[in-house]
Amino acid sequence: MKPVKATARNDHLLFVVFAVVVLAMPIWLAPLGAGYPDLMQKFAIYGLFAMGFNILFGLTGYLSFGHAAFLGVGSYTAVWSFKLLGMNPLPAIALAVVTTGVFAWVIGYISLRRTGIYFSILTLAFAQMSYNLAYSVLTPITNGETGLRVLNDDPRILDHMVGRGEADGSLVATLFGVEMNGMPGFYFCAAFLIIGMYISIRIFRSPFGLMLRAIKTNQNRLNYTGVSTRPYALTAFVISGMYAGLAGGLLCVTDPLAGAERMQWTASGEVVLMTILGGAGTLVGPIIGAGLIKYSENIFSAFNEQTLHGIFAFLPDGIEGAVVSVAGLFVGEGWHLTLGLLFMIIVIFLPGGLIEGGKRLVDMTGRGPRGGGGGRAGDAAPQAAE
């Protein structure tokens, strides 16, 4: 059935390659213009977000349209931990993950009573509710539109205990003296991405993961054979929520500011796009999708006419003007258009996402009809029990 057998050996290889690729990001992203800390942090963080979403959507097939709520809850928890406990990122991350887990359990407990579109609508409703609450009645906790920030006169108990209460200058998350912005911030996020990947592999290969795939394939049959599927789905939902909470917490570690716009439905839609773009149900697909979307958001949106004239300068004058004005529609504020086109092409021609595209390329270059795919190949097709 499968292109590459998911042996322990292959998984170890995948994991090691993945870790090396992630840690070497500053080197191989530099020629692409993306090797600067802020964007690489975003790659790692949204990679985690999509990876968690994939555990729910890719394995069980439950399409949640409310994952941004968990990102937001994680962010707010982390900033409150900064405000009350201190600027150490570890308690902030731990609290963010735990709080989001509890929050996800509550929402999952209610939403998972329905499947399919009803489940999606329920989660969307909860996320919109959280978003609107953050804007209106919860403003004392969330600071509304302005966003929650760490201020100099916050308690920060732990900081005061070790005599670092009076910050000179600005407050940034600090882990044992290393400030969590710039490159250290990226490596901090990358470490969590690698740990997250490890857990994700373990889940994919476990009997628990197999049960989740069974839910996706035919939940009714499982129910008829006497298996109660809901605890499994709920566990997947909570784990997925915790990943999102971790991502939200990391966003605040690299930049201690939480805003309600993180919970908007567009953010929930974005993670669905990332997962489908990369390849739902594959191990690395969602991370590639997340990287691609964040790359276009940051790089294409920054192109302006000046840049385009620079790129097309080799063309004769008349043609150059025309090319620039056409290309101008797809960059700058029009980068959504580029993304939309890309998404259409992928959904129509590569339903399995970029991973499927990569696999087809490898097949075409003649390493056997079902041969390679190397460490990258996941398992897009639903599998029968082994």
Place this chain on the structure above:
Amino acid sequence: MVEFFTPSRRGVLKGGAALGAGLAAPTIFSSRVWAADYLNKPMGDTVTFGFNVPQTGAYADEGADELRAYELAVKHLNGEGDGGMLNTMKPLALTGNGVLGKKVAFVTGDTQTKSDAARASAKRMIEKDGAIMITGGSSSGVAIAVQSLCQEAGVIFMSGLTHSNDTTGKDKRRNGFRHFFNAYMSGAALAPVLKNAYGTDRKAYHLTADYTWGWSQEESIKNATEALGWETLEAVRTPLGAGDFSQYITPVLNSGADVLILNHYGKDMVNSLTQAVQFGLRDKQVNGKDFTIVVPLYSRLMAQGAGENVKGIFGSTNWHWSLQDEGSKAFVKSFGEEYGFPPSQAAHTCYVQALLYADACERAGTFMPCAVVGALEGHEFDGMGNGPTLYRAADHQCFKKVLVVKGNENPTSQFDILEVVQEVPVEQVTYDPAIFGGDLGECNNGA
């Protein structure tokens, strides 16, 4: 379900090794950052400015106009075009061959009127494109977020259109500067005009954009009007970018209020004002008086969007293209020749900020942020459209004349929508910097 919680010994060892490598690696990469004496010191023959403006969202029209103004400013700084305000600015250190002999280049970004996106975009400009100064923004929430980011990173932030008291009040920063006026000044300038037009016995109802600017304008206008003897019945917060305001406007009809104060800006103001007029508020008689609407912060772009509905409505603005001083005329002329229509107040403040920054670098003889801060603090200048102006050292706020405007009853062109009622002298709008609290802190060179 059990096996997944018992990973193999080998796996744990590998994971641990990878994690260790990850944590050790930063020391290799972070060391080279500290080489220069300040962040993003321009090494080649160009210097890069970062223009961070909203290209999508409720303030997109303002953002587009800001970008036009910045591109014009870059042209003038590099000695192209007719020079615009470089011909009228006093004192002037710029020579029209770039700044400190370096040609000005720029990068742009979209703030999306969201703090998150604006900070990400500003970070890209600082970390990747090597911008020495970030400027722009059309929302106070964004301006405050980006200002503190620039303070942390160690570059100068020249804010664009931001009207909240907090930007140079409780959230002021040593590396951030504002040319635009603020809500307090709007209140102080508007109050006497409102008193003349509508008397002292009025009942006001506020609709307020729910973020730092809205809160701060609501408070300032409330204070100013209550000092006249007006009563504030209610202040309702509306989400930014709501689109449909009918649910907020209906209650106004039955509240017993006779003045509606719209603390909205951009497309929000266009929508709320249009809907308020459509609901017939302005044709009503309440408490024996004509119902009126006040828009404390006006802009020509918004007035254009709201069309007929703005006629006779009072508000305040930082600058208007119909002003007849030398600086304004020079700017309107070169902007008009470039783009075919007059500039908005957003365009004006951004253009002026870019020039002021460049001039400060020239006077300081370096791009080093702390030296530029020194050159801007307490700087007095003239010929930039608002008469003699002071960049106050205590809070980095510009003090200059404020315009009270009214929707033109008989517009002669599609741009002639606002009529200047009064140029309020600077003494009337000056305040003690201590009233808003906050602390500038130390300047940051980023190295």
